[in-house]
Amino acid sequence: MSRTIAICRRELAYFYNSIVAYVVMMVFVFLAGYFFYNLLAFFNLASIQAMQKPLAAGQLSLTESVLQPLFANLSVVLLLIVPMLTMRLLSEERKLGTAELLFTYPISDWDAILGKYLATVTVLATTLALTLVLPLLLRNFAVPEWGPIVTGYAGLLLLGMAYISVGLFFSSLSENQIVAGVLTFGFSLLVLIIGWLIPFVSAGTARVLSEISMLEHFDSFSRGIVDTNDIVYYVNFSVFFLFLCSRVLESNRWRS
């Protein structure tokens, strides 16, 4: 455990002593603000129109018009940013040869995997936390529903953790960072939107696809619903890819 923490701290030192974490946070918060501004401006316009047509006013919901689309947009931004955080995690160790020292220390592969995973999750959580300022701003002129906000953030965090586990796995596969990053991005995007196939396949396959699809499991979070099924899905997803990663580390040793 203390070795996992040591590796986690070393990775955090990399993220925060270099410019990496700050650029990621800045870009993410800026984009989140941009989406938020646009969604809110549009909501504002709709509200003014609703004042003239009171019948339509009942349809207006801050949660549905601003927060849900915001979370949906951020889930895609995460998809673009997470691979850049994860691509070097294990590839670089192999490329620079530092893996040779790391894995000849008395640590287990899991110490390395979990340490790196937790460090990246910490960067992700910090970045997400910075955008909390947006829903807090809403308090000045509206009464936001806090439930969906909390679950929406939980959903984003779980989604990001799933992306990170995929990223760590692909980073163990190649010592080329770009290859690891592109594979992470492509695979994560595919799993996110695999549900698009649902209308075109048989009922049985459709059920399987909707269970696999990250987006299907994310939607309920952004609507304010906490379903154990969704939590179990994300946890299993992360565990599965971290496990694959440990298998790759093991087999790298035997094959090289």
Next chain:
Amino acid sequence: MVGGTHVIQVRNLTKYYGSHVGIEDISFEAKKGEILGFLGPNGAGKTTAMRILTCYLPPTSGEARVAGFDVLSQSLEVRKHIGYLPENVPLYHDLTVRGYLEFVARLKRMPRSNQTARIRQVMEECGVYDVRDRTIGKLSKGYRQRVGLSQALLNDPDVLILDEPTIGLDPRQIIEIRNLIRSLSGERTIVLSTHILPEASLLCQRVIIINNGKLVTADTPENLKNRLQRSMVIDITVRGDLETVREVLGSLADVKSVTLLESSAANTHTMRVESHDNRDIRETLSRAVADRGIGLLGLSSIDLSLEEIFVRLVTREELE
């Protein structure tokens, strides 16, 4: 512990990379406190052997025990007892020397209580205390080598494994690192690889010569010289007609070859004479020369350097 005092025991160790041979059927031992040298040209299999000893690579077959533990089944125990410095000294360039050593100390499971003291001690021992707050990426190659040695030493390992510890350093740094390595032995067993032969004879009590993945021979540097000096080499300086000298020397039965090293204006010639089967032909030479009225100015037997022995050894098969 099998074999009592042997800290490292390697039996029939073999490693294939696919169909390519890394090392094949290598066996050797190292005693406590011994400095053992792996000698061989680049790509001979020295690094492969070291990676197996440090549990970074599993062997294809054969057995290796380090500090009494098997590298395959007791890998964790082995790794607790070793310190390793890979060839290219892979360090995290974004960390400071102290930050890096603190990180390594935690991974090496050192007790919190004496961590700070031990890190300081090692930094002083390796001469990096003055640069402790500098970023590793900004240090010179020599300092990085010392930081690399520091991390290997942190856990006070029974076995220190150093892959080409002086490669890429300038002559002054090489001498410093060699002195440092010598000062680190004592109770500790050190295995180091090198392709520089004088280094092996300077540092090591025993040398293992590896070529093309196979163990060529293992002995002390002195024994290697004695045992492998198959032909004796003599430099002889004479005054007289060059052709006559050549004829005289060439006619002797025990002489294998005669080469002219230099001729001076005063009809003085220095030639290198090699004898068959390590025979001492100094007397025969001097008598033969004197009989023909050639002036004998000097006669000396030449020690084969390790370098020459090495070249002879690894090329012997091709010659015979």
